[in-house]
Amino acid sequence: MPVTNVSHDVEARTLTITAEFAAPITRIWQIYADPRQLEKIWGPPTYPATVVDHEFRPGGRVTYFMTSPEGEKFAGYWIIDSIDEPNGFSFRDGFADDDFTPVESLPVSRNDFTFTERDGHTVATFLSTYDSAEDLQKVLEMGVVEGASGAVNQIDDLVA
Structure with missing residues (x-):
């Protein structure tokens, strides 16, 4: 499995997932730069993602929804x-709601995804920071560790 470590720090309001992939850094980069590839790894395996808008540039917006096994859609957005x-x-x-308007009552995370190459592999660090310990706790209770880990673990199949 690509995920090698998951940790959270309530005091620092952070969740960190580290993973290693048997692929060069440029291949891992392509997954996030291409909306069709991003769809294959953004949602957990049982909640596949559909990317609607993909303005992958500073100031750009990415919108998506994940679909539950029962067909429910859960929308979200990125601001790059x-x-x-x-x-x-x-x-x-x-x-977000169905028209991708942010839901103010739910947490927003600030994310830093970094990729470093080591011996032909890519080590990825996915760092999410929340505004408050309560926001971090809320997403932990919603299953963010399991969901994000499941999503990241799909990358190996995509790059194989």
Whole structure:
């Protein structure tokens, strides 16, 4: 499995997932830069993602929804803050309603995804920071560790 470590720090309001992939850094970068590939790994295996808009540039917006096994749709969005191709990118990720308007009552995470190459493999660090310990606790209770880990673990199949 690609996920090698998951940790959260309530005091720092962070969730960190580390993974290693048997692929070069440029291949991992392509997954996030291409909306059709992103769809294959963004949602957990039982909640596949559909990317609607994909403006993968600083200031750009990515909108998506995940579909539950029962057919329910859960919308979300990214606002891209910075891009350092192929080493990583930063973005805000939030929950949205059906027309992709942010849901103010749910947490927004600030995310730094970094990729480093080591011996032909890519080590990825997915760092999410929340505004409050309560926001972090809320997403932990919603299953973010299991969902995000399941999503990340799909990358190996895609790059195989």
